[in-house]
Amino acid sequence: MERYEELKQAVERVEIVDAHAHDIFLDSTLPFHQWLTGAKGEALSHASLSLPFKRSLRDIAELYGSEISLHGIEEYRRCSGLQSIGSKCFRAARISTMLIDEEIGFDQKHDTEWHRSFTPVFGRILNIECLAEKILNEEMRNGSMWTLDTFDKIFVGKLKSVADGIVSLKSIAISRCGLEININVTKKDAEEGLIEVLSAGKPVRIMNKSFVDYIFLRSLEVAVCFDLPMQIDIGFGDKDFDLRLSNPLHLRALLEDKKFSKCRIVLLHASYPFSKEALYLASSYPQVYLDFGLAISKLSVCGITSSVKELLKLAPIKKVMFSSDGYAIPETFYLGARRAREVVFSVLRDACIDGDLSIPEAIEAAKDIFSRNAIQFYKIIATVRSFDPEIVVSRNLVETETNATQNDVICVRIIWIDSSGQSRCRVVPVQRFYDDVRNNGVIVSASCMGRTTVSVVAVEGSGTAVRLIPDLSTKWQIPWAKQEEMVLADMFLNPSEAYECCPRGTLRRVLKILKDEFNLVMNAGFENEFYLLKSVSREGREEWVPFDSTPYASTSAYDAASDLFHEIITALQSLNIPVEQVHSEVGRGQFEVTLGHTVCDHAADNLIFSREVIRALARKHGLLATFMPKYILDDIGSGAHVHISLWENGENVFMASNGYLRHGMSKIGEEFMAGVLNHLPSILAFTAPLPNSYDRMQPTACTPAYICWGKKSREATLRTSYSSESPDLVSNFEVRSFDGCANPYLGLASIVAAGIDGLRRHLSLPEPMDSSPNAELRRLPMSLSESVEALQEDIILRDLIGEKLSAAIIAVCKAEIDYYSKNEEAYKQLIHIF
Numbered sequence: 059m060e061r062y063e064e065l066k067q068a069v070e071r072v073e074i075v076d077a078h079a080h081d082i083f084l085d086s087t088l089p090f091h092q093w094l095t096g097a098k099g100e101a102l103s104h105a106s107l108s109l110p111f112k113r114s115l116r117d118i119a120e121l122y123g124s125e126i127s128l129h130g131i132e133e134y135r136r137c138s139g140l141q142s143i144g145s146k147c148f149r150a151a152r153i154s155t156m157l158i159d160e161e162i163g164f165d166q167k168h169d170t171e172w173h174r175s176f177t178p179v180f181g182r183i184l185n186i187e188c189l190a191e192k193i194l195n196e197e198m199r200n201g202s203m204w205t206l207d208t209f210d211k212i213f214v215g216k217l218k219s220v221a222d223g224i225v226s227l228k229s230i231a232i233s234r235c236g237l238e239i240n241i242n243v244t245k246k247d248a249e250e251g252l253i254e255v256l257s258a259g260k261p262v263r264i265m266n267k268s269f270v271d272y273i274f275l276r277s278l279e280v281a282v283c284f285d286l287p288m289q290i291d292i293g294f295g296d297k298d299f300d301l302r303l304s305n306p307l308h309l310r311a312l313l314e315d316k317k318f319s320k321c322r323i324v325l326l327h328a329s330y331p332f333s334k335e336a337l338y339l340a341s342s343y344p345q346v347y348l349d350f351g352l353a354i355s356k357l358s359v360c361g362i363t364s365s366v367k368e369l370l371k372l373a374p375i376k377k378v379m380f381s382s383d384g385y386a387i388p389e390t391f392y393l394g395a396r397r398a399r400e401v402v403f404s405v406l407r408d409a410c411i412d413g414d415l416s417i418p419e420a421i422e423a424a425k426d427i428f429s430r431n432a433i434q435f436y437k438i439i440a441t442v443r444s445f446d447p448e449i450v451v452s453r454n455l456v457e458t459e460t461n462a463t464q465n466d467v468i469c470v471r472i473i474w475i476d477s478s479g480q481s482r483c484r485v486v487p488v489q490r491f492y493d494d495v496r497n498n499g500v501i502v503s504a505s506c507m508g509r510t511t512v513s514v515v516a517v518e519g520s521g522t523a524v525r526l527i528p529d530l531s532t533k534w535q536i537p538w539a540k541q542e543e544m545v546l547a548d549m550f551l552n553p554s555e556a557y558e559c560c561p562r563g564t565l566r567r568v569l570k571i572l573k574d575e576f577n578l579v580m581n582a583g584f585e586n587e588f589y590l591l592k593s594v595s596r597e598g599r600e601e602w603v604p605f606d607s608t609p610y611a612s613t614s615a616y617d618a619a620s621d622l623f624h625e626i627i628t629a630l631q632s633l634n635i636p637v638e639q640v641h642s643e644v645g646r647g648q649f650e651v652t653l654g655h656t657v658c659d660h661a662a663d664n665l666i667f668s669r670e671v672i673r674a675l676a677r678k679h680g681l682l683a684t685f686m687p688k689y690i691l692d693d694i695g696s697g698a699h700v701h702i703s704l705w706e707n708g709e710n711v712f713m714a715s716n717g718y719l720r721h722g723m724s725k726i727g728e729e730f731m732a733g734v735l736n737h738l739p740s741i742l743a744f745t746a747p748l749p750n751s752y753d754r755m756q757p758t759a760c761t762p763a764y765i766c767w768g769k770k771s772r773e774a775t776l777r778t779s780y781s782s783e784s785p786d787l788v789s790n791f792e793v794r795s796f797d798g799c800a801n802p803y804l805g806l807a808s809i810v811a812a813g814i815d816g817l818r819r820h821l822s823l824p825e826p827m828d829s830s831p832n833a834e835l836r837r838l839p840m841s842l843s844e845s846v847e848a849l850q851e852d853i854i855l856r857d858l859i860g861e862k863l864s865a866a867i868i869a870v871c872k873a874e875i876d877y878y879s880k881n882e883e884a885y886k887q888l889i890h891i892f
Contacts, residue, residue: 061417062407068421069403073154074395075432078183078228078289078326078349080159080385082144114393121150121392140388147388148176151395154429155179155438157225157381176388181225181438183289186277187264189216194255194262204256206249206272207573214276215531218634221284222535225436226324227277228289235267236303237290239274239312245707248272278321284634287322287435289349292329307335313343320345322435327351327383333365337373347435348373351383351394367405375423379432402427471536471544472500472526473666475561477870478511479747479801480891481666484526488543491528498553499527507549507559508866510873511748511799511891512884517869524557525550532663537629538674546663559863561803565659568810568858576817578726579705580810581790583638583655584665587696588672588798589647589689590619591682591889602682602889604647604690615642619649622679626651629671635664645694655701655790658810662802665698669798684889685798687746688753695754695761698798701779702809703790704730713787721823722780723788731767731791732823733816734809735776738765738795739839739848740855743871744808745796749842749878750885755795762794765836766827774827775838795838798892804859804867811858846871 119126124134135143156177193212194204217227251269255262264270281288292304306329312318328350329336339346350366369378380402382394406420415423432438470491471483484500504524508517526547533545549560556563572578590605608615616623623640630637636654643650651672653664669685676683688695704712704727712727714720720728734741746752757763757773768774774794781789796805815821827835839845846868849855856864878884 062410065407065410065417065420065424066403069399069406069424069428071152072425072428073152074380074398075155075157075429075438076153076177076382076384076391076395077157077379077432077436078159078324078351078381078383079156079391079394080383082140082386082388114389117393117396118389121146144176144388147392151382151392153177153382153391153395155181155432156391157181157183157432157436159183159185159228179438181436182223183226183228184217184220184224185228185230186217186273187230187270189213190273191262191264194264195260204252206245206252207570209252210276212531213273214280215529217277217280218284219531219533221280221286221634222632224286225438226287226289227281228291229274229277230291235265235270237306237308238303239309240268240271241275241312241315241318243268243271243275245272275318278318282318282321285437287324287347289324289326291326292332304329305332305335306339307332309339313339313345322347324349324379324435326381328365328369330365333368337369337371340373340377347377347379347431349379349381350398351381363401363404366401367408370405370409375426376431378427379435380428398428466541467535467543468541469543470495470528470533471542472528472547473544473670474506474526474547474549475666475801475803476509477507477559477561477801477804477866478509478874479799480511481670482506483544485542496528496530499525499547499550501525504557504559507561507863508870510870510877511888512877514873514877517866522551524560525552527553529562534633534667537632537671538625538678544667544670546666558860559866561801561807562659562662564860564863565662565803565807565810567860568807568814569658571858572810572814575814576726577706578711580658580806580813581655581703581705582658582661582806583701583790584653584661584668584796584802585697585699585701586651586653586665586668586672586685586798587643587698588649588651588683588685589645589696589889590622590649590676591647591684591689592680593682604645605681607646608642610644611641615649616640622675622681623649623651625675625678626672629675630668633664633667633671635668643694643696645690645696648694648696655703658806659803661700662806665802682889684892686885686888686892687748687751687797687799688885689889691753696798697754697761697794698796698800698802699792699794700796700806700809701790701792702734702813710789712791713781713784713789721778721788721826722786723778726817727788727791728823729816729819729821730813731776731816732821733814733819734791734793734812735765735767735823736816736821737808737812737852737855738775739845740852741805741808741812742795742839742845743842743849743867745793745800745805746845747801747842747867747871748799748874748885748888750888751797751799752839752841753885754797755838763838764827765838767791767823768826768828771828778826799888804863807859808855811855814858815854842871842875846875 115128115131116126118131122131122134124130154177190213193209193216247268251266251272254266255264255269264273278288292306306325322345324347325336326349328348336348340348348369350369380398382391384391384394402424406415406423409415410417410420467488469485469487471485472495473481473483476482484502486495486500501523504522505515505517508515527550528545528547530545533543536542536544546562548562549557551557569580572580591602592605594601594603606615606618627637638652638654640649640651642648651668653668655661656664672683685696685698703710711724714722714724746755755761755763761772762775763773764775766774767776767778769778771777777792777794778788779790779792781787793809839848849864849868
């Protein structure tokens with residue numbers, strides 16, 4: 059045995075990363091041996107006669123120095139208290155890092171800080187079914203009935219809002235309903251499943267397979283987006299599970315689906331009793347990993363050893379991770395760690411005896427299994443020094459050590475975008491936010507949707523009070539102000555009655571029409587163009603001048619601003635806003651940050667947050683970032699070009715298909731785009747809402763100037779983009795008459811409304827314009843007055859947008875026209891507004 063003493067010491071001393079466990083509960087009236095065995099009722103008397111229980115009793119008594127009996131241990135626990143017991147168990151277990159399954163809604167668990175007193179490196183795992191059940195157990199805000207679309211928005215929004223504060227997702231109901239996941243589950247079947255789940259009453263328990271599959275697949279999409287793994291609990295020992303349906307080989311269709319090929323899957327408990335099948339998947343599929351949890355073991359040590367030895371026969375060591383699966387009481391964590399060390403030493407020693415491993419290789423394998431594999435897999439970088447309180451921990455997008463808990467935050471910014479396109483906010487202390495504002499909102503005057511850029515109230519009778527109620531799915535910690543959070547708000551007349559002039563609500567309403575009538579979803583992606591300006595003093599006066607004078611896509615321009623853009627990109631990624639590229643633009647000091655496309659309402663949210671990020675971080679660097687359309691009248695203007703695509707059941711349907719080859723786009727795509735082209739003059743009142751906007755849209759200025767579409771021309775207002783896989787097929791089209799003064803929700807709503815009209819009337823496109831403009835082409839409105847006149851005459855667009863909101867926008871535009879016509883130099887102050 060001396061030959062293997064070095065291996066034994068290495069196994070016993072390695073600090074453990076416990077990659078899957080559960081919360082420790084507050085003191086409970088349940089008997090100790092029920093927590094220890096997991097058995098209930100009559101089964102409890104039999105469970106206490108099992109070999110694992112008898113061994114566990116001896117191990118715990120040895121740790122406590124108590125009598126080796128259930129009574130002796132219970133008496134020791136009563137006298138010592140939970141805190142003392144926890145410290146003793148975790149120190150003996152040498153668990154340095156603990157990842158806890160977040161079972162939402164259970165109020166008898168200890169909080170994060172209490173757990174951190176035992177293992178300062180601490181992370182959360184989100185149970186997706188618990189989250190879904192919590193959502194469905196709550197009443198709808200306005201008393202309406204649940205629909206799949208409503209549930210989906212809230213559920214996915216919640217997942218995204220917490221994704222930066224967790225290390226993994228987890229599913230358990232998927233095993234109850236079977237692992238043969240229908241990767242093509244329809245929304246109709248999922249909706250029927252939701253109805254069945256709700257009809258069973260409350261508390262909600264999700265067991266309908268179609269609905270479970272839908273939740274699981276939507277969660278996987280979020281997991282892929284955030285590079286989060288998904289733990290799957292096979293559930294050995296849970297009588298709710300039908301083991302016949304829990305064979306992990308059922309997952310092969312999912313694993314081979316390209317959409318989810320990059321999502322990392324962890325099979326908990328090594329899929330026992332399907333360990334052989336699990337290790338086959340781990341060896342055959344790069345995204346499959348194994349986790350063996352041993353806390354409340356249903357097997358003897360001999361059985362555990364046999365199971366782990368089976369795993370290491372074929373599964374790569376780098377894919378095997380330890381977890382205690384501890385829960386409720388600290389003893390389960392200790393037993394899981396102790397038993398695992400015994401078993402892993404035995405298995406690795408036998409591998410050395412058999413000649414499969416050398417002793418140094420076995421030592422490295424032990425470190426991998428107990429620590430390094432999980433650190434790499436869950437993207438945790440920990441410096442552990444025997445429970446040193448000065449522990450360092452980080453995650454790619456998450457600072458797990460200080461990740462903005464409610465206690466860290468001082469205040470919350472409630473942000474809305476008004477009729478003039480300005481970002482405005484009310485700031486409330488965090489305690490008031492959570493006690494009241496998150497449900498009831500804050501009250502502002504309805505004149506916020508009738509004010510101009512210079513705060514002139516343009517709409518008569520707009521003094522009605524409205525509530526800004528936070529959309530919690532958009533709440534984020536502010537990257538440049540860590541002690542604050544920000545959240546976007548919807549407008550309500552009261553908590554159950556939406557305000558008809560709410561920009562976000564208007565966009566959602568027209569998107570619902572598009573979905574209900576044509577089963578289409580619109581995606582959008584913005585190109586953010588802006589100038590970086592620096593302050594100089596001339597004759598005692600402050601002036602803002604371009605940051606530099608280098609040409610388009612200049613490496614020198616980017617290099618000079620690279621520190622700023624490093625911060626911008628990091629901040630945007632922390633907000634889950636995809637950045638496709640950054641480059642300097644044609645104008646002096648002009649740059650562009652291109653955002654990835656996403657569903658339309660989220661794209662608008664992303665645009666708002668991206669501008670907040672860019673402006674704030676520019677200020678931090680002593681610069682001013684302005685998105686105004688025409689900062690210098692003799693230089694290039696800035697736009698917010700938006701790319702539009704149409705999706706049905708997860709597929710881009712803009713491209714030509716089914717024999718329809720006209721212009722490289724589908725019939726649906728052409729009709730939608732033709733509707734936008736037809737309503738362009740009216741749309742400009744929403745997408746180019748200031749007189750300064752029209753200074754940008756001039757012929758021969760690389761900007762849209764004509765009512766036409768093209769494939770390459772920069773002067774075409776609508777321009778098609780082509781698929782990288784099929785260069786002859788149109789994947790999306792670009793609306794180039796959108797600028798940085800527009801309220802993005804209203805601008806996108808006007809595009810959707812125009813597209814709906816095109817689909818309803820089956821409009822078709824004229825031939826594209828890709829040569830120099832000619833006299834036959836109609837000019838875009840040359841002033842805001844012309845756009846307003848067009849909107850006043852456009853009954854179809856006004857009806858879809860809403861008559862009251864349209865009238866408010868028209869009034870605001872007219873007031874802007876009046877002010878800027880009387881104050882010719884006033885446009886220069888727009889750099890401080892946009």
